[in-house]
Amino acid sequence: xxxxxxxxxxxxxxxxxxxxxxxxxxxxxxxxxxxxxxxxxxxxxxxxxxxxxxxxxxxxxxxxxxxxxxxxxxxxxxxxxxxxxxxxxxxxxxxxxxxxxxxxxxxxxxxxxxxxxxxxxxxxxxxxxxxxxxxxxxxxxxxxxxxxxxxxxxxxxxxxxxxxxxxxxxxxxxxxxxxxxxxxxxxxxxxxxxxxxxxxxxxxxxxxxxxxxxxxxxxxxxxxxxxxxxxxxxxxxxxxxxxxxxxxxxxxxxxxxxxxxxxxxxxxxxxxxxxxxxxxxxxxxxxxxxxxxxxxxxxxxxxxxxxxxxxxxxxxxxxxxxxxxxxxxxxxxxxxxxxxxxxxxxxxxxxxxx
Amino acid sequence: xxxxxxxxxxxxxxxxxxxxxxxxxxxxxxxxxxxxxxxxxxxxxxxxxxxxxxxxxxxxxxxxxxxxxxxxxxxxxxxxxxxxxxxxxxxxxxxxxxxxxxxxxxxxxxxxxxxxxxxxxxxxxxxxxxxxxxxxxxxxxxxxxxxxxxxxxxxxxxxxxxxxxxxxxxxxxxxxxxxxxxxxxxxxxxxxxxxxxxxxxxxxxxxxxxxxxxxxxxxxxxxxxxxxxxxxxxxxxxxxxxxxxxxxxxxxxxxxxxxxxxxxxxxxxxxxxxxxxxxxxxxxxxxxxxxxxxxxxxxxxxxxxxxxxxxxxxxxxxxxxxxxxxxxxxxxxxxxxxxxxxxxxxxxxxxxxxxxxxxxxxxxxxxxxxxxxxxxxxxxxxxxxxxxxxxx
Numbered sequence: 001x002x003x004x005x006x007x008x009x010x011x012x013x014x015x016x017x018x019x020x021x022x023x024x025x026x027x028x029x030x031x032x033x034x035x036x037x038x039x040x041x042x043x044x045x046x047x048x049x050x051x052x053x054x055x056x057x058x059x060x061x062x063x064x065x066x067x068x069x070x071x072x073x074x075x076x077x078x079x080x081x082x083x084x085x086x087x088x089x090x091x092x093x094x095x096x097x098x099x100x101x102x103x104x105x106x107x108x109x110x111x112x113x114x115x116x117x118x119x120x121x122x123x124x125x126x127x128x129x130x131x132x133x134x135x136x137x138x139x140x141x142x143x144x145x146x147x148x149x150x151x152x153x154x155x156x157x158x159x160x161x162x163x164x165x166x167x168x169x170x171x172x173x174x175x176x177x178x179x180x181x182x183x184x185x186x187x188x189x190x191x192x193x194x195x196x197x198x199x200x201x202x203x204x205x206x207x208x209x210x211x212x213x214x215x216x217x218x219x220x221x222x223x224x225x226x227x228x229x230x231x232x233x234x235x236x237x238x239x240x241x242x243x244x245x246x247x248x249x250x251x252x253x254x255x256x257x258x259x260x261x262x263x264x265x266x267x268x269x270x271x272x273x274x275x276x277x278x279x280x281x282x283x284x285x286x287x288x289x290x291x292x293x294x295x296x297x298x299x300x301x302x303x304x305x306x307x308x309x310x311x312x313x314x315x316x317x318x319x320x321x322x323x324x325x326x327x328x329x330x331x332x333x334x335x336x337x338x339x340x341x342x343x344x345x346x347x348x349x350x351x352x353x354x
Numbered sequence: 355x356x357x358x359x360x361x362x363x364x365x366x367x368x369x370x371x372x373x374x375x376x377x378x379x380x381x382x383x384x385x386x387x388x389x390x391x392x393x394x395x396x397x398x399x400x401x402x403x404x405x406x407x408x409x410x411x412x413x414x415x416x417x418x419x420x421x422x423x424x425x426x427x428x429x430x431x432x433x434x435x436x437x438x439x440x441x442x443x444x445x446x447x448x449x450x451x452x453x454x455x456x457x458x459x460x461x462x463x464x465x466x467x468x469x470x471x472x473x474x475x476x477x478x479x480x481x482x483x484x485x486x487x488x489x490x491x492x493x494x495x496x497x498x499x500x501x502x503x504x505x506x507x508x509x510x511x512x513x514x515x516x517x518x519x520x521x522x523x524x525x526x527x528x529x530x531x532x533x534x535x536x537x538x539x540x541x542x543x544x545x546x547x548x549x550x551x552x553x554x555x556x557x558x559x560x561x562x563x564x565x566x567x568x569x570x571x572x573x574x575x576x577x578x579x580x581x582x583x584x585x586x587x588x589x590x591x592x593x594x595x596x597x598x599x600x601x602x603x604x605x606x607x608x609x610x611x612x613x614x615x616x617x618x619x620x621x622x623x624x625x626x627x628x629x630x631x632x633x634x635x636x637x638x639x640x641x642x643x644x645x646x647x648x649x650x651x652x653x654x655x656x657x658x659x660x661x662x663x664x665x666x667x668x669x670x671x672x673x674x675x676x677x678x679x680x681x682x683x684x685x686x687x688x689x690x691x692x693x694x695x696x697x698x699x700x701x702x703x704x705x706x707x708x709x710x711x712x713x714x715x716x717x718x719x720x721x722x723x724x725x726x727x728x729x730x731x732x733x734x735x736x737x738x739x740x741x742x743x744x745x746x
Contacts, residue, residue: 028672068668071688074742111738112665115731116672 002026003166004113005122006105007060007067009052011188012124014059015177016168018184020122021063028116029060029067030109034076034100035199059186070112072104079103081199085212088205088237091260092336095153095305096197101125102156110164122166127151127347129162129170138162140288140347145173152305155340155350159290206238220265222249225258225274233267236260242275242332256332276329282339282351285322289348292316299341299348301326303333309342322351361675361720365560365652365713366509366537372562372610375603379564383599390596391587400598407605411569414608415535415554416545423570423591424601428536428557429460430582431570434592435532435553436464436503438578440473443500443530449473450498452529454486454515455696457505460555461534462692465503474498484513484644484697491520495527502531506549507538510693510709511644512653514542521550530576536560536568540611541650542619552576558600562714563607567600618714622651625721626712630654632725637732643694643707657699657707661735662742664688666708669731675724677708702741 005017007029021027031053053069060067080096080103087094105123113121126143127150138159143149157165169177174193181189200208210217222231231249233239238246243257247269256275259268280303285292293316300309301324311327324339333353340350362370371379382403388396390404405419412419425431440451453465455477469475478490486504502524507514517533524531532553538544540561546554553576557568572578572591584593634640639659658666663679667688670677679688690704699707710724 066671068671069688070668071664072742108739111740112668115665115734115738116669 001120002028002116002118003120003122004028004030004109004116004118005065006109006124007031007056008124009055009059009188010124010194011181011186011191012126012169012177014056014124014186014188015172015180015184016122016124016166017059017065018063018186019168019180020166021065022184027063027065028113028118029056029065030112031056031067031069032072032076032104032109033069034072035081055188055191059188062185062187070109072108075104075108076100076199081212084197085209087336088209089213089262090336091236091262093240093334094336095338096199097153098156098338101153102161106157106161106165110161113164120164120166122168124169125150125154125167126174127154127167127170129165129167135289137289141170141345142342142347143167143170148174151342151347152302152338152340152350155288155338155347156286157288158286159288162288206235209237210235218265220267222247222267222269224255225268225270230269236262236265236267239267241334260335272331275331277333278326278329280324280333280339281317281354282322282324283320283354285316285320285349285351287316287349288346292320292322292349297341297343297348299343302340302342303330303353304337309340312341314341320351321354359674359723361723363710363712363716363720363724364676364678365716366512366709366711367678368559368565369562369713370715371559371564371603372607374610375563375606378606379599379603382602386598386602388598390598391585400596403598403602403605404596407601407608410605410608410612411556412571414539414544414612415556415571416547417571418574420589421572421574423572423588424596424604425555425568425570425592426594426597427566427568428458428534428555428560429568431555431557431568432458432460432503432532432534433464434570434578434581435555435572436461436468436501437581439501439530439532439553439576440468440471441579442577446500448498448500450476450496451501451503452476452478452491452494452499452524453503454478454480454505456480456484456508456510456513456693457503458509458534458536460536461503461505478504480696482644482697482699483648484508484511484693485648486515486520488516488519488523491523495523495529499524499527499529502529504531504533505537506533506535506544506554507541507650508644508693509537510691511655511697512537512649512711513644514538514648514650517549517551521552525550525552538650540607540615541622541652543615546571546573553578558604558607561607561611564600564603567597567604569604614714619651622712622714622716625716625718626652626654626710628718629710629712629721629724630656632721633728636725636729640732643699643703644697652712653709654711655694655707655709657694657703658732659702659706660741661706661732662739663706663708665735665739666706666731669735670708670724670727673727673731675727677710679708706741 007013080099084096126148128141130139142151217235221229239257255269258270258274296315301312302309313325315323341348388400390400408419465475476494521531531551533551536557539556552573554571559565582593643655694704
């Protein structure tokens with residue numbers, strides 16, 4: 001079977017490619033160039049930099065598969081970066097990786113893959129896909145390695161996309177993946193994991209937003225939960241819900257950002273108790289099954305990547321929205337992040353926290 | 355994995371070295387290892403090899419061997435010409451250079467670098483034909499103009515510039531005229547006398563020679579400051595121990611190019627036209643870019659509506675067919691062509707065009723295979739992908 005592998009140059013996608021090739025598949029490696037590498041090669045973060053593209057090429061060569069770069073600069077700017085900037089400017093905390101996965105890797109890349117005669121698109125994500133014989137549909141499952149699980153970033157996939165998706169490392173643990181890389185003789189076996197947002201240098205999201213949107217950085221007031229002004233700030237995009245450090249306030253009790261109001265350019269801070277909420281709504285909800293459940297369901301919901309999903313009742317609302325009522329209050333429910341719904345191992349769907 | 359037959363249609367990027375070139379280079383590499391500057395017999399033998407190659411290169415371009423300087427490739431020859439001339443012209447105080455918008459990066463970026471040293475650079479427009487109008491040069495000349503650089507044949511669309519006419523205009527104005535002939539050598543007759551230029555850059559690997567070797571022809575009497583400083587090789591023009599095997603390879607390639615040029619070119623035109631007509635007739639929305647009459651025999655540049663060249667290039671490579679698009683950036687991913695942009699083509703068309711460049715080993719069967727597979731690949735891409743230009 002011909003398979004296109006999205007290769008970032010990291011160990012996970014390299015092993016994905018290596019395993020597929022070793023299994024006898026006709027593998028084609030594609031790497032996405034997402035931003036202009038020439039202007040300042042050192043200024044970018046850890047994923048998909050120029051060195052990583054070279055690593056991907058090197059791995060492809062060593063496992064004997066063709067490798068190509070696809071220039072997705074314009075698409076990336078328009079579907080991922082612009083959204084990232086406008087979300088921050090609107091007082092939300094975005095996760096660009098979800099858009100990159102659904103709108104680039106599994107949309108644009110899949111179209112190309114099919115045109116190149118490939119049946120599937122594989123990535124190095126830690127997740128699993130399975131076909132449910134009874135329901136005649138595909139299921140998205142958590143990775144075997146719970147610490148590495150990336151199913152949270154894949155909630156936007158459609159049945160059509162899952163039908164052509166492969167996650168060859170989803171059934172392996174990270175140490176096993178590194179061992180496979182060693183066994184396959186891949187040069188990237190010891191390469192450190194990437195954590196940061198790839199196009200933001202040094203994790204400086206605020207600086208990135210300011211460069212992209214020079215007049216988006218409006219300073220404003222910092223107020224407590226009763227509305228009393230207790231300080232000033234340099235722009236709502238510099239804050240995220242639950243943030244404690246860097247507020248520039250002196251207080252006898254620890255204060256946290258509890259709300260961002262971009263319209264009034266206002267940052268609301270309060271004690272830890274003010275961070276807790278047991279209810280939220282999500283928009284642009286995607287249900288993996290293709291259709292929302294007929295009525296409210298019991299599930300667990302995860303409100304950010306590093307969050308233990310919590311029991312909740314989820315009620316589908318019209319207009320691809322959903323209401324999530326947690327059994328227990330959750331800290332720092334952050335607009336712009338994704339809320340992803342699980343039933344045990346299975347990802348039911350997810351949406352964007354409003 | 356399926357191993358397709360490989361069809362090479364990217365001769366403008368590089369050409370396979372001719373068997374005679376490989377044979378000569380292998381022999382020279384092993385046997386003539388002497389330093390051409392050495393006094394002893396080993397040096398003399400190497401020097402003789404270099405001089406023989408110099409005669410062959412000179413003969414190919416209708417020049418005097420004493421005017422040929424070997425360089426480490428076409429890019430270095432362009433650098434030597436432009437930087438060397440600019441520095442030598444400094445005392446004149448006329449710091450205006452003219453070039454075209456469709457030059458190779460070797461010229462464009464070298465002039466950009468010179469402009470940071472206080473020079474003004476004017477870029478001549480080309481229009482949809484991809485050919486510079488002599489009147490455009492006349493209009494751009496100023497009393498400050500002392501250097502003009504116009505390529506002979508364009509690498510992407512293959513159009514041939516009216517270099518003889520342009521050189522006359524420049525020289526009447528008292529300006530030095532350089533031409534980058536990297537893409538015309540071995541494809542069409544090139545005579546430095548008939549072109550009337552002052553400087554001409556060439557590269558071996560574009561016509562069956564090895565990579566990393568080229569030459570700059572410098573008209574006797576033209577003053578150039580050396581760019582590479584060091585020893586006194588190449589009559590003080592280019593320091594550094596001569597790369598004797600590569601120079602010998604260039605010499606052989608030049609000799610063969612001169613012998614075969616006349617009849618090879620007709621055959622190439624026929625094959626190129628067969629490919630071009632086949633594609634245009636069988637792929638809806640396929641259009642040839644640039645002037646179809648005034649171009650080198652081996653090149654055709656074709657745009658395909660509604661797709662991205664990058665994807666078509668990959669799809670063709672998976673079928674075993676090697677072609678290319680305009681420029682590649684540092685990572686190797688493809689960028690919109692500055693040449694097609696300069697020709698005034700729409701944004702989409704600067705990203706949906708492929709260059710097919712044929713060579714002496716190209717066969718009719720290969721051309722027919724491309725014409726056969728291309729229509730369905732284009733149709734598939736149109737159905738399954740959307741060009742970035744449509745995303746905005």
